[in-house]
Amino acid sequence: MTALSALGLREPIAQGELRALEVAEACLRNDPGALAAWAFRDADFLRAQARGLDSHRAAGQALGPLHGIAVAVQDTIDTLDMPTARGSGLDTARRPEEDATLVGRLRQAGALLAGKSVTAEYGFPGSCSARNPLDPARIAGVAGGGAAAAVAGGEAQLALVSDGAGAVLADASYCGLVAYRPSPGRLSTRGVFALDRAIEGPAVLARDVADAALLAEVLQGFDPQDPATRRVAPEPLLRIACAEPPLAPLFAFAKTSLWDRCAAATREGLSELAEVLSEVPGGLCDEVDLPEVFDNAPVAQRRLLAVGAARALGSKLDRAPEAFSEEVSAAIAEGRGLSALDYLSANDWREVLRAGLEPIFARYDVVLTPAALGEAPLRESAPPPDGAAWNGGLLWSFCGLPAVCLPLLSGEAGLPVGVQLVARRGADAQLLRTAHWLCARVDAIMSEEVLPTGEGRTA
């Protein structure tokens, strides 16, 4: 059962063939220390939620769209009835007085809150203690590592995380999952810890694209307490994601400055995928070059993160310097030293670079690009704090573009490697549809079977 997707569980639960308590027990089956995925998990509390949901169903009441589905919530996201320590030893006693808006929506949808997944210190894209379910000698990810381990290890079907710099794409890549980081403003950020709300935001992890779309559809929408969300009709993400595109999508293959550091298998796999797509009748993929100016993104992103850290954590550091890692202390010090003009200029880069991508999105539906360098690193060689060196999601999340990671490739050790698709801001539904399309056809494409006639575009 733990191998089933959320959508795969939904029907048996609705039919009464499977109880929420059975889902909860399956999630609790692993020894909690095996993956070390949780900052907080209480088996009794999980069972109590499940019993409540089963009674609700037994009473004949309407079921929410996530009824009985277990969702891991990253420990940077506030929960009323579970501590929220944000990966810091300083905040272990922190008990929020309110749920984050997104957590409230999970409850309303009938989800089981599986626990608080372990994260890096204040969600920094640094190291995280969770083990990779596919190989415990390897990391599961960075800030979203606990969430990725929980989903990949069958301790939850879905995860809600907060993502600082697109690194959730790497988390998904390392664990063979789908990550979806929405356009800014689609998911409420109230009660979600962030150093800089402009560059950080909520994201989801799931086993496949349909599950990611399902979770995002439940979570999305206007929140009067988050001015970045808008009063617009929510899109039916799941239905659109699973629909056939009117035309086969067009891909712009961007190697980016990460390319030379990627593992050989990653380069070969991505190149082959791009090549086969380009050879489909009509030609669905072209390689595009990003100008050098895009190399400014990591520096600008780092500055915004440093200023955000100084603002959010500076006074905590002054009170308890021993509670902070060297990395976070250094970021705070850096942020304190930056001028207002440095800050504004870093922010300006976001818009400049995003505008620079417009010509690509005018021609192509999505950018195809690495999500990570390769397979999950071994625990003793965890990713360096400088995300520019390994984080395929950084550039695109800095520009505020929606992105997905799809587990389509594998590396030298046979472990998964994800590919990343990126769309224009706001084009989330089309991005998910393209992702679903690609996943459904990738085997046929990679075995170089030609796509059905008429599906390719004519030039």
Place this chain on the structure above:
Amino acid sequence: MTALSALGLREPIAQGELRALEVAEACLRNDPGALAAWAFRDADFLRAQARGLDSHRAAGQALGPLHGIAVAVQDTIDTLDMPTARGSGLDTARRPEEDATLVGRLRQAGALLAGKSVTAEYGFPGSCSARNPLDPARIAGVAGGGAAAAVAGGEAQLALVSDGAGAVLADASYCGLVAYRPSPGRLSTRGVFALDRAIEGPAVLARDVADAALLAEVLQGFDPQDPATRRVAPEPLLRIACAEPPLAPLFAFAKTSLWDRCAAATREGLSELAEVLSEVPGGLCDEVDLPEVFDNAPVAQRRLLAVGAARALGSKLDRAPEAFSEEVSAAIAEGRGLSALDYLSANDWREVLRAGLEPIFARYDVVLTPAALGEAPLRESAPPPDGAAWNGGLLWSFCGLPAVCLPLLSGEAGLPVGVQLVARRGADAQLLRTAHWLCARVDAIMSEEVLPTGEGRTA
């Protein structure tokens, strides 16, 4: 004819009793040097526009809502066919390649673009060379001084300005006009010069509330090129402004820290207005105290302006220091010295103070407060650069709240003194309706005639 409001001219123009050319000639009647209201005005160009509009009408084509009405455009706002020097000697040759979105809407509405009204250097709330039409020995205003002189002096019926710190309320007060500064996001800022888009924005000047509502209604609405504007149905501001409120509005009288510096006549006039409103059956006005924390607004506002100046003008200053006034040079230097954390903390104050006003707006429809200290200052004693000492609009515009100035009082020399009404963000239509209500009843109220029974609220 120059004494007519825009709405007063509209009917005769529509009926063919008045030609746009006659409006243009009336606007050109004054010697252009008398008020020095214009940075740029070309009489032939104005006449050519008028002839075009008259031909349009003669051909039986539909008339725009501002057909033949002369609108002054402050010289901080881009116009395709007139230079836009932004009050700086450095930019006298600047010819924008595009109209600001708002200027395009004026043209579509059939307005006569009367010229570019003179402003202070880069719209800083500093001195402006225009003379006050009511007493040429006095200033007409600060950055919006040219626009206020043009409307009050009959050289235009309406004006579109950009406002840096609520000082347009003082401009209106000095010239006996109505100013309306909308909520952020209601009017597009594309092509409108601003040092900091978060605190500066477009505003309108007119002879009465209905005219201000008419102009704002023409200008408002979604602009795909300004992400701060929203895709919502535009409100019928003119109709709402002129409608009867369902209940008589409730006023919160806030003296603010400006009170002790106000002229005696301003204090007496405002106090009397508040008192009489409070004595209406049901009681329409209470005095409210703002906590001391609101005294932080001018410092925070100054910091944002200084950082904005450093960002927008720093490189210009380095190239041509002699072209800058001491005041603007000092602001740029100040902005360069501020840290990212100073900047963010100044920005945070905006939200903190706005939240602090929520309890007032939960009980009252509008805040009643001074717009300026008193009558327009003499030219030799122009307002100091520190707006905190004289600018009644500063606090409210800093918080991003919509405000109007109404010319309801007069000072020792018999010149006008405005009162300011402020509403909750987004409640622009109700603000205009309350303003219209107050203007229509102020004579009856001030002569202490009791309001008609049933119009007052019962407690």
